[in-house]
Amino acid sequence: MIVNKADYHLKVTTMLNDTNVYTKVTDYDIYAAKSHSDNLAIDLLHNDCISNKQFKYTTDYVPKCPIFYGMPKIHKKDCPLRPIVSQIDGPTY
Secondary structure, three states, rough: OOOOOOHHHHHHHHHHHHHOOOOOOOOOHHHHHHHHHHHHHHHHHHHHOOOOOHHHHHHHHOOOOOOEHHHHHHOOOOOOOEEEEEOOOOOOO
């Protein structure tokens, strides 16, 4: 099934404008968030909870803003969207 682009944008906008579910963030610093998660990983490394290899794997990336998109539920009436937030290379990846 192909979803009309205008319908898709309307559904996503309607979903994101629901203030009971989502909160608008005006100030989001992905580098500060990554720095905070890196500090937690440093603590885990110093307390021998993770290995050097695990530390490098969890901290060696450049953070990007997570990507939001909707997957159509084609089996349901009016084809609602399932919200997906891809955290790949996000600050807490």
